[in-house]
Amino acid sequence: MRVLSADEVGLIYRVRMPGSRWQQMDQRVRIVWQPCRYGGQRPWLLCPACVGKVAVLYLGGASAFSFSCRRCAKLKYDSQRSGPRLRLMRKAQKLRRQLGGSGSLRFPLLPSSQSPFFNLTSSLRSVR
Ligand SMILES: [Zn+2]
Numbered sequence: 001m002r003v004l005s006a007d008e009v010g011l012i013y014r015v016r017m018p019g020s021r022w023q024q025m026d027q028r029v030r031i032v033w034q035p036c037r038y039g040g041q042r043p044w045l046l047c048p049a050c051v052g053k054v055a056v057l058y059l060g061g062a063s064a065f066s067f068s069c070r071r072c073a074k075l076k077y078d079s080q081r082s083g084p085r086l087r088l089m090r091k092a093q094k095l096r097r098q099l100g101g102s103g104s105l106r107f108p109l110l111p112s113s114q115s116p117f118f119n120l121t122s123s124l125r126s127v128r
Contacts, residue, residue, distance in 0.1 A: 007031050009045075011057075015065045027066055029057065047072055 002010040011027045030046040032053060044053035047069035049062035054069040061073025079087060093103035101109040 004028070006033070011067055013059075015059075017064075023065070025065060029067065 002012060004010050007030060009029050009031060011025070011029060013025050013027075014022045015025055016022045027048065029048060031043050032046060033041040033043055034053075036042050044055065045057055046052070047054050047057065048066060049068040049072040052069055052071070056070070057067040058070060058073040058075060059065075059067055061068040061075070079090075082090070089105065092105060096105075096109055097103050099109060
């Protein structure tokens with residue numbers, strides 16, 4: 001990356017299609033500065049395809065040889081690519097970790113001696 005000015009950088013990279021020669025690329029990307037709430041400024045990259053403000057650019061998408069934002073590159077988040085079953089499994093794993101257990105669904109959340117059901121059954125046994 002080459003800083004051309006406070007408002008522009010040059011992305012220098014090489015690309016190659018199978019069976020062809022390397023191509024040297026030099027894509028210019030504009031930068032806009034946004035004031036921060038507590039002072040200072042924050043830089044944003046402007047997507048060369050849609051001119052949207054983004055923090056990250058990806059190679060491919062609008063053109064296989066140029067950088068663009070996630071939306072122009074038609075990239076999906078991992079959670080968007082998974083089916084409903086995998087989403088529910090990840091949700092269950094997250095809840096298990098939040099409760100202090102392991103994320104694995106193969107094992108009980110708590111050891112049987114710490115389970116509230118264990119205390120209930122042992123109390124019921126003692127009443128008999
Ligand atoms: Zn874009």
